[in-house]
Amino acid sequence: MKHLRLSPRWAPYALLAPFLLLFLVFGLFPLAFSLYLSFQSWEPTSGLAAMHYVGLDNFAFALRDEWFWKSLANTGWLALASGLPQHLVAIPLASFLHLGFKRWRNAVVGAYFLPYITSSVAIAILFSSLFSTDYGLINLLLALLREVPLLGALLPAQAVDWLNDPDALKPAISMIVFWRYVGFNVVLYLAALQTIPPDLYEAATMDGAGRLQQFFHITLPSIRPMIFFGVTLSVIGGLQLFEEPFILTGGKGGSDQAGMTAAVYLYRNAFDFNDFGAASAMSWLLFLVVALLTWLTNRAFRPRAR
């Protein structure tokens, strides 16, 4: 049996082999294949042999395609409208939970985090009933709030047609995305806050700094790396938004394509319009956008050179 034993020299290769095999076949090969495909014209119904090289045609097609630009704009709008409020709410919320909650903290954090782990399809289906125009709970709630003085004036005067009005669809999607991910960010910021030494706050209190001053001069600078990380995750996540708009618009993108994100448009190009080449080209263009935006957030939050 001795000669069958793995030597420590070969052991890592043997241990990694199953993972690497799958990683190559299902992780790396698809990427290379999709790059290859983006230079081909191909209709899946006519078999693999019907593929032929078309150079940059797919990319040119994508860049001239009105719906591609529209889907990019939709995606950007949604990423901003759902991403920014997440952080604007999660940062103060986390710092308040950090200072003001002891016994109930885990329960409260758990409640905020729960949407993150539940099925986005089930959630989107539920929300499509909550957003229904005549009987949906959200419109009923708005109707109640409209009776409140001052606040009522800010609200829309009629029941909102959330799912069919192109102007209302995007806010509806953003609300779901915000609801789903805000708790995740709260947890990130809580973890960052726990690394700030308490004596910093004590010293600041002794020097007469108020709570707000402490927030802006101690808390915010200390969690800056986490803000970078959280915003990067929101950018990457927001730009691949698929399930919520897909379910809310029945897989079509909504009236006037208002809910058609880039990922939904990719899917439609491939599986509704059978244009796999154009869809692959678009996925690479979109990838460039994601990479560029990640790089920009990286630059914006990098510690400044002194």
Place this chain on the structure above:
Amino acid sequence: MAPWAAYCLVGLGTLIMLAPFYFMFVFATHSRSEIFSLPPPMWFGDDLANNLAILTKRLPFWRNLGWSLYVGIASTLLTLLFCSMGGYAFAMFEFRFKKALFALVMGTMLLPSFMNMIPSFMIMDLLGWIDQPRALYIPGAASAFGIFLMRQFVGSAIPRELVEAARMDGCSELGIYARIVLPLLKPALGTLGLITFIASWNNFIGPLVVMRSPDMYTLPLALRSLQSPVDTEWGALMAGSAIATLPLIVLFVLCSKQLISGLTVGAVK
């Protein structure tokens, strides 16, 4: 801002976070016409059995639930096995191209999920895996996140000396993995297992692309197929959604700490 006002806001926020779940379960017990009436139901009704009957008439619902469970369990077991082996190799051994390989694996974690949608459909088509559950759980086992989590944990929880000592005593390499590393990895395996199962349970894009016949649908796909522009059976749809959501809520209540720390581990480290 006065502290009490802040407490009220946090409380209100907690309600907003939980309310949709409450209404999902309430609606699951009402008929379509009750859900869409004024005022809508605020408390549980008695139409659950009826909704389930519609659900099982329109869909092979229990079969769909079974596929979700089967794919979830298979994908969890495979991921745990392959990622613990790989993570251990990355953490404890020196070999050629280790750094570059690890960077490559981690790099794919940042890739947007839509990049894989089209080519993985084509690969599954070529392999003849369309409508096969293995098209869902085998690719999932090459999890970059799993490798990351396992390597992190091996590095922090398993002393190098222990592995060396076992090697000196004549334990084989696979024996070290199976008898020393795996038992010590239990907490991390639990976390990764939970996360993998939940991700597989919720997976929508994967089955959307490869599952064609309703008999092979997993839950999210089955639920979405009930949606139609004209006569959606909302009560049944809510009952199905509630069934898809309930196991996750139970898992979360039981292991919220483990889940939260596991899902944010990349950020905290």
